Amino acid sequence: MNWIQVGKLDDIPRQGSRIVNTSTGEIALFRSVGDEVFALDNRCPHKGGPLAQGIVHGKRVTCPLHSWMIELETGAAVAPDVGCAHRHDIKVESGLVFINPKT
């Protein structure tokens, strides 16, 4: 496991998101209304829309470009759309956020 600290939980707005730049592209971190945190590639499976800019509701985000809904837990598009945004392991410990980017 290769956990990297990227910031504090408080840095991510509730029902909002932040991005982390990596050498392989952007990762979007989301924080739900229930304060759970998720990480997905910041690329919508539809046409690459920046998911971090979408509206976060429940454990889902709606892509800002054409309104696909993506499950934050799995990265899967909500039916009837089909597709998946790559997910990454993430954890919060004493208010700090760590991710373990999948390559």
Next chain:
Amino acid sequence: MEKNKTRLVVIGNGMAGIRTLEELLKMSPDEYDITVFGAELQPNYNRILLSPVLSGEMAFQDTVLNDWSWYKDNNIKLHAGKWVTKIDRQRCVVETDDGLAVPYDRLLIATGSNPIILPIPGVNLSGVIAYRSIDDVEKMQAAAKVSKRAVVIGGGLLGLEAANGLTLQGMEVAVVHLCDWPMERQLDKVGGGLLKDALEKRGLKFYLSRQTESIFGMDKVRGLRFKDGEEIEADLVVMAAGIRPNIALAKSAGIHCERGIVVNDTMQTYDPKIYSVGECVQHRGQTYGLVAPLFEQAKVAANHLAEYGRMRYEGSSVSTKLKVTGIDLFSAGDFNAGPEDEELLLQDSARGVYKKLVLRDNKLRGAVMYGDTIDGPWYFQMLRDGTDVSEMREHILFGQVHLGDAGHGGAASVANMDDKAEVCGCNGVCKGTIVNAIVEKKLFTLEEVRAHTKASSSCGSCTGLVESILANTLGGDYSTKPSKKAMCSCTEDTHEEVRAAITQQNIKSLPQLMQALHWKTPDGCHSCRPALNFYLLSAWPGEYEDDSRSRFINERVHANIQKDGTYSVIPRIWGGVTSPAELRAIADIADKYQVPTVKITGGQRIDLLGVTKENLPKMWGDMVAAGFVSGHAYGKSLRTVKTCVGSEWCRFGTQDSTGLGIKVEKMTWGSWTPHKFKIAVSGCPRNCAEATIKDFGVVCVDSGYEIHVGGNGGIKVRVTDFLCKVATEAEVMEYCGAFMQVYREEAHYLDRTAPWIERVGLAYVKQRVVEDAVGRAELYARFLESQRYSQDDPWKERAEGKDAHEYAALATIE
């Protein structure tokens, strides 16, 4: 069976009962332990489609709505083929014909109705069949194979569908009917006559104004005798003389019944443990025989079974379509004009088109259409909304196309549209795709078609067309929108109900709103949250704190997102008038941030495209320093005020259109509206600022200012309606503020002024803004009051550091 779950028993495995379960499972999937009794041997199927099955256009399998596995997947215990014979209300148990006894905590009676069997001699002979179930259809098909002559008793909707189906099965068919023309409950005499002619051409024979005295034969039917003595031969007699609510079981259990099982607005019978829905029900004195109202009832019953306890069923108005392929017929409401009513008629014998609209007090009361029914849903909508049609009277008979609604214009009739014809331009969906999805995935509603095909899910201009395709593909009444349309799937409430609750219950935050209105999701969805945020903002200006997390990205970051994830920056250029100094400043900023594209927009200003998000606040800081404010080109808000040069330069100019435009823009900028709002001021009727396709347009004339409203130059071009003429600039300002305020306070979120005015009627807007001077002044005052809080430049705030996290990455890692 799980022990502690509440037990729900449903009697009737038909359309209304099972729809109630579907709705219930959506809201509260685990609440009940559910048992269903159905007298029929089949799983839940679509009774409406029996006619296409009879005629051979469809297989029974394609009509199944929920197959066996659905019951299993949802843990529903189904007893198919079992009759419930007794409801013991003391012990709360239902009993079946084969001795089964099942206890309930809640009971739902959905026993539908029974065909009326005329009390005449001979009805028990073999070969006399009713028309209600798939069993009946199979019997008719079997009879059609071996015999030749069929007589259908009853020239109503069902009778004609049966007759048509039997003709297609190769039989010689006669229809016997009491009245002078068929379908007299849905059609007036002329419409009925046209229908009769069309059906006669297809080989049907009519015996009108006839009463059947008896059916004769030994043990098999041989024929039929009328009261006047005439006899006709028949090997098969189909009884389609009407239906009667099936209430025997409820009655024997002592549940209060009149014509149907009497229920209140929550679909509860006199026994509070027992609910009832469907054709067996009598609500406010009405019984129904079409699915659209039953589905509304199902929704309400489910809402109460799920213990949301919020919806009320308030009755329905219904429309009718005949499902005989090739015959277009539509009727709705009360079409027999009384003395206070007016009749509008269109009769085009060459095209075989007949239309009649009945109006009272400038509102539609009824409609009958034959031959061209594409506008049926449109009339029906106006009928239910009580739209004032005085402004469109001259054209209304010619349909929506003639009101400049280009969205419907292309296709004269959906049925004739090619499968490859594109319906939804936004998502590139063609007719064939929609039809396939409806058939294969068994879709019923507009929402389902949107979810599965994306058609009509973007700009919405093709909604009417998609609804017509639904109606056309399914027949029946699926085209009808429920009279109550929920905002989104997170709630049962309509836009109006939500807006009313906000002010009446003094609700001032999103979580409070969702709690008070029992939102079904923890924090809404991308469709309701922006709407709710707007409604709160418009109700409590200065008080409600805007929730940026409920705004679409463009409004959250105050710039338009582009397809590559960069943004565009459009500063406000008041009334389209600029100066060398401003242009120089823009040029410098474009250089400094290496803006790839600089473009003059269609709204008389300058667009800097391709800016990265990180650069936005810095760039805005430079813009602000040069004296610019945000152009709100990204917002559901005032966009631009376009002007022409006007009397200052133009040889035709009658007034200072440029100066007035700037004044109007200074007053209105920064305002949030249900959708974007565009204004223009032209200096004379040559109208170079295109004021007559704006939400609010002013055309200057010698004697003053003409005010026009409700225009749209976008997807469906709509020319403005003329509102009134005023004499002074001050009046223009007042009318503008007042108009924007009614629109802001009353339109649905994402309605532009054009569809809003078409819904509420121009007369209403005139009444509020022109005729009621006191009301106008109050609206204007409320508008100005809310402007006090919304003219802080969002760019300046962000250049100074507000919401900085929106523009910066959290971290950069390897």
